[in-house]
Amino acid sequence: MSAIVAIVGRPNVGKSTFFNRLIKRREAIVDAVSGVTRDRHYGKTDWNGVEFSVIDTGGYVVGSDDIFEKEIDNQVNLAIEEADAIIFMVNVEDGVTGMDETVADLLRRSKKPIFLAVNKVDSNNRIADAQEFYVFGFENLYTLSSINGSGSGELLDDLVKVL
Numbered sequence: 226m227s228a229i230v231a232i233v234g235r236p237n238v239g240k241s242t243f244f245n246r247l248i249k250r251r252e253a254i255v256d257a258v259s260g261v262t263r264d265r266h267y268g269k270t271d272w273n274g275v276e277f278s279v280i281d282t283g284g285y286v287v288g289s290d291d292i293f294e295k296e297i298d299n300q301v302n303l304a305i306e307e308a309d310a311i312i313f314m315v316n317v318e319d320g321v322t323g324m325d326e327t328v329a330d331l332l333r334r335s336k337k338p339i340f341l342a343v344n345k346v347d348s349n350n351r352i353a354d355a356q357e358f359y360v361f362g363f364e365n366l367y368t369l370s371s372i373n374g375s376g377s378g379e380l381l382d383d384l385v386k387v388l
């Protein structure tokens with residue numbers, strides 16, 4: 226069985242966009258307005274000859290903070306349980322948010338390898354801004370743009386080494 230990699234993070238950071246890029250099919254539902262992904266989506270991909278399954282987490286209910294918080298906890302805990310490695314996605318446009326901190330707190334309790342992916346770094350002049358995410362204490366920090374693909378190679382090179 227191939228290893229499982231889960232992509233977690235609050236809505237709108239770009240998880241589904243990155244997932245689609247990885248599996249090269251427009252399977253996950255990307256919503257420009259709310260960033261809603263209705264379900265967990267599974268796909269297969271490979272990098273440097275290593276095959277793995279990817280989970281795009283979502284299922285958030287927009288408009289109710291209560292359900293929202295509970296659902297994000299649920300998705301992160303599921304990912305910690307079933308994944309061999311976790312991509313924790315945040316985005317440089319919004320910087321560190323309270324919801325990111327909630328996710329980081331949950332992930333910190335996990336022994337699974339965490340890869341912090343700072344998305345929406347569409348140009349090199351945003352790389353410096355991305356450094357603020359080191360505040361979470363995760364060593365493996367990568368900057369990338371899921372839209373244009375830059376930076377994703379470095380993340381995937383390191384990710385497949387632990388699978």
Ligand code: GDP
Nearest residue numbers: 236237238239240241242257260345370371372
């Ligand atoms: P999710 O809720 O985390 O799954 O986020 P989505 O993949 O649905 O993306 C939310 C919004 O961010 C969409 O409008 C995407 O087009 C946009 N987006 C995703 N990745 C990038 C990126 O690398 N750069 C920019 N500028 N926008 C992005």
Ligand code: MG
Nearest residue numbers: 241261262283
């Ligand atoms: Mg999504």
